Amino acid sequence: MEEKKLYDEDQEISAFASWVIIILFSASIMAFGWIVYLVVPDGPRFWNFGQLGDTPAATIFSTEQPRAAGKLPRQVPMLPEAHPLKPVPAERKVRGD
Numbered sequence: 001m002e003e004k005k006l007y008d009e010d011q012e013i014s015a016f017a018s019w020v021i022i023i024l025f026s027a028s029i030m031a032f033g034w035i036v037y038l039v040v041p042d043g044p045r046f047w048n049f050g051q052l053g054d055t056p057a058a059t060i061f062s063t064e065q066p067r068a069a070g071k072l073p074r075q076v077p078m079l080p081e082a083h084p085l086k087p088v089p090a091e092r093k094v095r096g097d
Helices: 015-039 089-095
Strands: none
Touching: none
């Protein structure tokens, strides 16, 4: 005969009871979604946006050439302990070598 467990965390529930809990939990989520679907009304829709401009022709790059990209500034300063193997000449000026 099996000994009765003293504490709740030591007791096990049957496989049938665990499936019933899972099915009831899933059914409650679906019932909540169905109730929300029935209770919350649809909002009014306003689809008349009028005349929209031709978006591709509205850009300035459709008639003008983009500016040439110049040299971009360094966004992250070099770490003081960083010593590259072959420093770039531009970085030598920054570090003061």
